[in-house]
Amino acid sequence: MGNERRQSADLLPGSVDLLILKALVGGPRHGYAIAKYIGDTSNEALSMGESSLYTALQRLLLSDWVHAEWGSSENNRRARYYTLTPAGRKHLTKETQQFDALVGAIQRVLHAT
Amino acid sequence: MRKLLHKLRYLLGRSRRDDELAEELRFHRSMAEREGLDAGLTPEEARRRARRQLGNETLAREDARSIWAFPMIDDLIQDLRYGVRMLARNGRSASLMIVALAVGIGATTATFCAVDRLLFRSLPYPDDDRLVSAGITGPIAQDEFMMSGAYFQWKQEQAPFESMTSWSGIADCDLTELDPAQLGCARVEWDFLPTLGILPLIGRNFSADEDRPTAAKVVLLSFGLWRSRFGGDPNIVDKTISLDGGVARVIGVLPATFELPTLHQFDLVVPQALPETSRSPSATRLLRVFARLKPDVNVEQATAQLQTQFVPYLETVPVGLRKDAKLSVRSLRDRQVGSARTASILLLGSGAIVLLIACANVANLLLGLAARRREEMEIRAALGAGRWRLIRQTCAESLVLGLSGGLAGCGLAYLFLRLIVSVAPSGLPRLAEAELDLRVLVFAFAISLFSVFLFGVIPGLRSRVSGSLAGSRSVGPHRGVFRQSLVVGQIAASLVLLTLAGLLLRSLWSLENQPLGMDVEDVFVSQITLNHRDYAEPARSQAFFEGLEDGLRALPGVTIVAVSDSLPPSGRMRARPYARISVLGQPAPEEDTPGVAGWRSVTPGYFLALGIPILQGRAFQEQDRNPSSEGTIIVSEALAGVMFPDGEPVGRRVRVSPEGPWLEVVGIAQDVRNAGLAAPAEPEYYVVRQHASDYGLGPQITADDKRRASVIVRSPLGQVATANQIRAEVARLDPTTPVAVDTLKERVGRLSARPRFTTTVLLLFAGVAITLAAIGIYGVIWFLTSERTREIGVRIALGANTSQVTRSVIWQAARWTFTGTVVGLGASFATREAAESLFFGVPQTDWLVTAIAVLLVLLAAFSAAWIPARRAGRIDAMTALRLE
Numbered sequence: 001m002g003n004e005r006r007q008s009a010d011l012l013p014g015s016v017d018l019l020i021l022k023a024l025v026g027g028p029r030h031g032y033a034i035a036k037y038i039g040d041t042s043n044e045a046l047s048m049g050e051s052s053l054y055t056a057l058q059r060l061l062l063s064d065w066v067h068a069e070w071g072s073s074e075n076n077r078r079a080r081y082y083t084l085t086p087a088g089r090k091h092l093t094k095e096t097q098q099f100d101a102l103v104g105a106i107q108r109v110l111h112a113t
Numbered sequence: 114m115r116k117l118l119h120k121l122r123y124l125l126g127r128s129r130r131d132d133e134l135a136e137e138l139r140f141h142r143s144m145a146e147r148e149g150l151d152a153g154l155t156p157e158e159a160r161r162r163a164r165r166q167l168g169n170e171t172l173a174r175e176d177a178r179s180i181w182a183f184p185m186i187d188d189l190i191q192d193l194r195y196g197v198r199m200l201a202r203n204g205r206s207a208s209l210m211i212v213a214l215a216v217g218i219g220a221t222t223a224t225f226c227a228v229d230r231l232l233f234r235s236l237p238y239p240d241d242d243r244l245v246s247a248g249i250t251g252p253i254a255q256d257e258f259m260m261s262g263a264y265f266q267w268k269q270e271q272a273p274f275e276s277m278t279s280w281s282g283i284a285d286c287d288l289t290e291l292d293p294a295q296l297g298c299a300r301v302e303w304d305f306l307p308t309l310g311i312l313p314l315i316g317r318n319f320s321a322d323e324d325r326p327t328a329a330k331v332v333l334l335s336f337g338l339w340r341s342r343f344g345g346d347p348n349i350v351d352k353t354i355s356l357d358g359g360v361a362r363v364i365g366v367l368p369a370t371f372e373l374p375t376l377h378q379f380d381l382v383v384p385q386a387l388p389e390t391s392r393s394p395s396a397t398r399l400l401r402v403f404a405r406l407k408p409d410v411n412v413e414q415a416t417a418q419l420q421t422q423f424v425p426y427l428e429t430v431p432v433g434l435r436k437d438a439k440l441s442v443r444s445l446r447d448r449q450v451g452s453a454r455t456a457s458i459l460l461l462g463s464g465a466i467v468l469l470i471a472c473a474n475v476a477n478l479l480l481g482l483a484a485r486r487r488e489e490m491e492i493r494a495a496l497g498a499g500r501w502r503l504i505r506q507t508c509a510e511s512l513v514l515g516l517s518g519g520l521a522g523c524g525l526a527y528l529f530l531r532l533i534v535s536v537a538p539s540g541l542p543r544l545a546e547a548e549l550d551l552r553v554l555v556f557a558f559a560i561s562l563f564s565v566f567l568f569g570v571i572p573g574l575r576s577r578v579s580g581s582l583a584g585s586r587s588v589g590p591h592r593g594v595f596r597q598s599l600v601v602g603q604i605a606a607s608l609v610l611l612t613l614a615g616l617l618l619r620s621l622w623s624l625e626n627q628p629l630g631m632d633v634e635d636v637f638v639s640q641i642t643l644n645h646r647d648y649a650e651p652a653r654s655q656a657f658f659e660g661l662e663d664g665l666r667a668l669p670g671v672t673i674v675a676v677s678d679s680l681p682p683s684g685r686m687r688a689r690p691y692a693r694i695s696v697l698g699q700p701a702p703e704e705d706t707p708g709v710a711g712w713r714s715v716t717p718g719y720f721l722a723l724g725i726p727i728l729q730g731r732a733f734q735e736q737d738r739n740p741s742s743e744g745t746i747i748v749s750e751a752l753a754g755v756m757f758p759d760g761e762p763v764g765r766r767v768r769v770s771p772e773g774p775w776l777e778v779v780g781i782a783q784d785v786r787n788a789g790l791a792a793p794a795e796p797e798y799y800v801v802r803q804h805a806s807d808y809g810l811g812p813q814i815t816a817d818d819k820r821r822a823s824v825i826v827r828s829p830l831g832q833v834a835t836a837n838q839i840r841a842e843v844a845r846l847d848p849t850t851p852v853a854v855d856t857l858k859e860r861v862g863r864l865s866a867r868p869r870f871t872t873t874v875l876l877l878f879a880g881v882a883i884t885l886a887a888i889g890i891y892g893v894i895w896f897l898t899s900e901r902t903r904e905i906g907v908r909i910a911l912g913a914n915t916s917q918v919t920r921s922v923i924w925q926a927a928r929w930t931f932t933g934t935v936v937g938l939g940a941s942f943a944t945r946e947a948a949e950s951l952f953f954g955v956p957q958t959d960w961l962v963t964a965i966a967v968l969l970v971l972l973a974a975f976s977a978a979w980i981p982a983r984r985a986g987r988i989d990a991m992t993a994l995r996l997e
Contacts, residue, residue: 030137030140031137031140031141032140032141032144032145035141047166049166049168049173050138050141050142050168050170050173051168051169051172051173051176051177052176054134054137054138054173054176054177055173055176055179055180057177058177058178058180059180061119062116062119062120062180063116070133073140077140077143078136078140079137079140080133080136080137080140
């Protein structure tokens with residue numbers, strides 16, 4: 001944790017959106033929690049700047065894959081919570097499959113003898 | 114699609130979302146700081162770490178926001194805002210540009226709209242370019258006419274026309290009902306409306322049978338009369354009205370847009386119902402003829418084809434008139450525009466010149482601004498603006514400028530047009546109805562936007578804004594050759610307009626100061642036409658006019674009273690061919706003697722009333738009016754010169770028709786301008802109005818003419834009083850006869866109304882032009898000296914004093930002015946030729962007008978150059994150099 005070189009999560013296009021959607025599968029989260037989740041779950045290998053995070057969130061809102069609501073956080077501060085919509089869930093499943101297929105194919109080529 | 118809706122929703126709740134986003138980011142950051150604190154960092158370090166981790170907040174916000182926004186619109190709005198700010202910063206230049214644009218657009222649009230209906234808009238007939246006026250013209254008859262006998266023959270045999278029709282002009286006709294009115298009846302052939310292609314709004318056109326003198330009378334109402342007098346009654350057809358003492362049936366109503374080809378005012382249209390005798394080949398009833406060309410025939414071909422009828426016709430014309438008779442076929446528009454064409458084109462041209470001068474001003478100011486803002490542009494480029502961004506911004510600035518100028522121009526166009534219409538004389542056809550045309554407005558708007566863009570953006574495209582600020586100061590600006598040539602052009606164009614206006618002014622002065630041969634002060638005239646019904650008997654008209662004469666003479670204040678059958682100087686008097694006039698003791702004139710003499714039938718007071726001196730002999734006296742006394746005649750100077758070349762005219766005997774009596778010449782009268790102000794006095798003679806129902810004229814006077822006469826009253830009491838007196842007298846004799854009283858001065862004044870109008874408008878434009886040119890000079894010098902501030906500073910530091918600097922700037926302005934004047938003089942000589950027909954009484958090369966015009970231009974140029982020149986001279990060397 002912390003010492004490995006952190007990669008920016010938006011190196012692969014479209015990946016940020018998927019990561020965020022995945023982060024919301026377990027329930028509504030606010031922006032910071034999403035970033036924390038991605039960082040923790042990837043063992044700090046992936047990092048996400050404010051810019052890419054919130055830009056992606058706006059994109060997802062625009063496409064109706066997430067839904068946003070103001071609520072109060074753990075320490076009673078106002079925060080905006082994002083929830084996954086059914087359409088977003090479907091999109092996540094589909095895109096994950098495609099992503100896996102793509103990565104798998106690339107890996108096969110790279111590791112071919 | 115959904116996305117679009119989202120975005121639109123965003124647009125509406127924009128600021129709220131921005132605030133929300135900011136709050137979100139703040140929350141995010143504080144959580145990151147909290148984490149840092151939990152990990153043991155100091156608050157300071159925690160904050161720093163959070164910031165480093167999370168990146169640039171502003172960028173984050175912008176990026177997030179950009180998802181929602183329409184980027185192009187945002188940029189455009191920003192550019193426009195910058196554009197407005199730029200204009201506010203360069204307030205003086207901006208307002209000058211807007212003024213120039215407004216004036217240019219206003220002038221062009223107004224003049225175009227004013228002349229559009231005259232020159233360009235189509236006439237209210239289908240396929241109006243196929244309609245022509247055809248017939249014979251002669252030196253006194255400028256509009257084509259035909260004799261009825263020849264007309265009916267030609268109508269049968271002609272080739273080039275699809276249809277041919279005629280009319281006999283407007284006649285007075287009276288509605289003799291409870292509320293009597295004197296109206297104008299257009300007397301037309303039955304196929305008049307079909308040839309023009311017009312269908313009545315209600316009802317039907319005349320049939321051939323109704324165009325006979327024996328047929329029951331039918332009428333078509335004009336739209337205006339139908340509305341005003343008959344209340345727009347939808348059941349008007351087949352109702353009868355009482356016309357000229359008889360009954361007439363209404364068979365229809367004409368459309369509101371209908372107008373006669375000759376643009377005369379009329380109330381009713383009736384069949385001309387020519388007697389059968391008019392169809393015989395030698396009949397001499399006068400008709401005006403209109404026709405519609407066949408689809409594949411043009412005016413020249415029609416004229417050629419009609420020669421087959423014209424040549425045999427010429428044989429029947431009296432020899433004396435044969436030389437002057439010409440066949441003429443003219444498009445209807447040409448006939449309507451007539452002599453107004455040159456004036457209209459002149460107006461149009463001057464409007465366009467004003468527009469060009471205005472655009473040159475705008476161009477110069479924009480180019481000057483562009484040069485001045487080079488540094489600003491360099492800074493922007495250095496800050497990261499791409500080339501296209503800069504160009505887009507100048508585009509936006511130009512847009513703001515062009516739009517403001519355009520809007521102001523629309524307002525000015527409206528004002529200018531109102532002004533033109535209010536000054537317009539009644540003679541110029543259709544001018545009073547001129548209104549702002551959307552097409553023209555759009556066109557002028559487009560021109561202004563185009564010129565603004567051209568000169569606002571092109572310099573931006575051309576320049577290499579390198580983004581390096583080094584050396585931008587020391588680069589000497591290009592000498593501004595293009596700008597200088599624009600100024601030279603402006604000066605030349607203003608000179609042309611000034612010269613033309615001056616020539617017109619001089620012509621007007623000459624025209625209005627022509628010796629008329631009569632004294633028009635304190636003279637009041639009234640043309641009276643008595644109605645058909647009460648005055649069918651000639652003796653009754655005579656009784657009326659003689660009663661009126663006596664009654665007026667008895668009024669207090671009235672000095673002289675006279676009655677005449679026509680009034681000078683408008684020249685609608687009768688004409689007698691020289692061939693029929695013979696002098697006792699001289700051989701009878703040849704049959705082919707050309708030319709005609711005018712004549713009037715007057716009472717003895719005529720010469721005194723109009724102030725026409727009798728040069729030899731005496732004026733008419735009351736005894737001469739006795740039918741039994743010797744016939745008398747008074748001859749004008751010019752006619753005496755023709756008839757009595759050896760002198761001694763008084764006492765000689767003259768006969769004005771071979772069958773008439775011999776008349777004694779009792780006096781010679783001074784020449785009077787009878788044919789308008791510009792034409793020379795025509796020879797004429799006067800016979801006295803005898804106390805007889807035909808006034809001693811026998812067959813020379815028609816029944817209609819007996820009911821018409823003009824009353825002339827000389828009185829020092831002033832217009833209101835005298836007019837009332839005249840009206841009261843007429844009412845005493847016949848309350849139903851309408852009376853309109855004019856002063857002779859007004860009548861004469863109306864003759865110069867058209868030249869006065871053209872002159873006024875052109876003077877206005879010339880004034881505007883020279884002002885704009887002066888502004889242009891001012892602007893260019895201002896900018897050029899601004900650009901050369903450093904150079905001037907150096908010069909002053911090296912010892913040049915104020916006046917030397919000022920003088921060098923003035924000298925530069927002088928060079929432009931000189932060049933511009935030379936070019937302008939050349940151009941004005943060229944254009945003068947084209948407009949020659951509008952000038953009267955000005956010498957071939959008018960040095961006076963030219964000199965004054967040049968003087969005005971010099972004056973304007975130097976006053977414009979003076980202020981910036983002085984400013985240049987006062988440049989503080991230290992400040993100038995320190996601006997480095």
